[in-house]
Amino acid sequence: MAIADASIHPEATGPAKALVEKHQAEQPLKLYAGWFCPFVQRVWLALEEKQIPYQYIEVNPYHKQPSFLALNPRGLVPTVSILDTTATTTPTTTTTSHPLYESAVILEYLEEAYPTHTPLLPTSPYERAKARIWIDFVTSRIIPSFHRFLQYQPSSPSGTDAGLQKAREDFLAKLKEWTREMHPTGPFFLGEEIGLPDLVLGPWAVRFWVFDEYKGGVGIPRAGEGGEDESVWERWRTWVSAVDGRRSVRETLSEREFYLPIYQRYADDQAQSELAKATREGRGVP
Numbered sequence: 001m002a003i004a005d006a007s008i009h010p011e012a013t014g015p016a017k018a019l020v021e022k023h024q025a026e027q028p029l030k031l032y033a034g035w036f037c038p039f040v041q042r043v044w045l046a047l048e049e050k051q052i053p054y055q056y057i058e059v060n061p062y063h064k065q066p067s068f069l070a071l072n073p074r075g076l077v078p079t080v081s082i083l084d085t086t087a088t089t090t091p092t093t094t095t096t097s098h099p100l101y102e103s104a105v106i107l108e109y110l111e112e113a114y115p116t117h118t119p120l121l122p123t124s125p126y127e128r129a130k131a132r133i134w135i136d137f138v139t140s141r142i143i144p145s146f147h148r149f150l151q152y153q154p155s156s157p158s159g160t161d162a163g164l165q166k167a168r169e170d171f172l173a174k175l176k177e178w179t180r181e182m183h184p185t186g187p188f189f190l191g192e193e194i195g196l197p198d199l200v201l202g203p204w205a206v207r208f209w210v211f212d213e214y215k216g217g218v219g220i221p222r223a224g225e226g227g228e229d230e231s232v233w234e235r236w237r238t239w240v241s242a243v244d245g246r247r248s249v250r251e252t253l254s255e256r257e258f259y260l261p262i263y264q265r266y267a268d269d270q271a272q273s274e275l276a277k278a279t280r281e282g283r284g285v286p
């Protein structure tokens with residue numbers, strides 16, 4: 001059955017449209033993507049940062065076509081398909097395409113499969129493991145909290161609703177916890193160079209305007225107004241401005257007006273995506 005989410009704009013616009021157009025030629029690695037999706041943006045950013053050749057293929061994951069479900073039975077974007085030239089599944093086959101899905105898994109795969117491309121994790125096993133704790137924190141803690149806040153339905157439209165304020169405070173507490181783990185000066189999470197922690201949260205950080213639009217503001221204090229948390233928020237602002245100014249981030253974003261109807265449905269708690277349902281049922285990220 002068609003759901004309202006299925007009526008999203010069919011293609012990328014603005015800067016992302018230009019990038020999509022540059023990545024239409026056939027490549028061994030295909031990115032099945034939705035222009036609007038922050039999980040897709042994670043992988044798209046990694047492909048851009050690592051300069052891995054890829055073919056961009058737009059998919060509307062709310063119309064679950066059998067050909068797409070054959071690649072990813074969960075029917076979610078991002079999904080990638082990789083041409084493995086070494087696989088020999090039958091005596092006569094020398095090349096096979098393999099699908100892969102789940103943004104965090106794809107990011108790890110790209111790190112391992114393209115070792116000579118720009119690394120996005122530290123070299124020391126201990127530092128890599130620590131980075132993974134905070135990568136997981138984004139998916140298991142920050143994003144569910146982002147969605148509880150976004151999908152919260154206030155009992156009054158005034159923005160003073162106590163439940164809304166609690167959702168906001170919970171979200172801000174998680175952001176602070178993450179920020180305290182950053183490299184002291186950065187500007188990125190791990191230091192001077194962009195890395196996977198930045199790529200996993202960046203797509204949400206550049207969408208915080210949705211809280212201004214629908215929920216009375218995200219609540220991050222302005223410079224100098226953070227009180228006893230000022231140094232944490234100062235570090236956060238440094239990080240956001242580095243991420244927000246990054247070429248790969250700018251070029252993978254569409255025009256804001258096309259995100260509006262999508263986020264409006266989340267803000268009204270009407271979205272029927274797996275993520276929206278998981279949030280309603282307290283299940284975190286699907």
Ligand SMILES: N[C@@H](CCC(=O)N[C@@H](CS)C(=O)NCC(=O)O)C(=O)O
Nearest residue numbers: 037039061076077102103273274286
């Ligand atoms: N855990 C997945 C989540 C991906 C996801 O939820 N993608 C959304 C678009 S942003 C989707 O494909 N939704 C289709 C649906 O909910 O049916 C990942 O990290 O890749």
